[in-house]
Structure formats: C-alpha cells, structure tokens
Amino acid sequence: MPEHVSVENQFPADLFESMVGFIEQHPQWDQYRLMQSALAGFLFQQGCQDKPVVRHYLDGLFRKPEAAQR
Numbered sequence: 521m522p523e524h525v526s527v528e529n530q531f532p533a534d535l536f537e538s539m540v541g542f543i544e545q546h547p548q549w550d551q552y553r554l555m556q557s558a559l560a561g562f563l564f565q566q567g568c569q570d571k572p573v574v575r576h577y578l579d580g581l582f583r584k585p586e587a588a589q590r
Contacts, residue, residue: 556580
C-alpha cells in the first residue's frame, strides 16, 4: 500500500460547499477520494505520465462504488 501524506489547503468557500454537496449526493465518494482523483486528473491532463499518477487517474475514472464491489 502506498504511503500517505497529509496536505492542508485553503479553498474558496463556494468551491468547498460544492465539494460537500457532491459528496452528500454521491456517498461512495469522500473528501480524500475526491481530492486524489482531482489532483491525479489535473496532473494527467497536464501531460504527467508517471505511473502512479496514471494509476490514480484511471482508478478515479473506473472505480466502482463500494456497495457494488461486494
């Protein structure tokens, strides 16, 4: 399992509220999965081809909800 690091960031309130609303409507997502997917997507779209970035990007696209995996 890959190491994890904590990251602190300040978001505009309206962006944070949108994130909270999305998570409330999509319970299979949490703030950690959303931020990992967003960062990997941004890096991939900017041309980053590092294998861990590509893996996280594809996991964000194709990961099934937890309930469906059981």
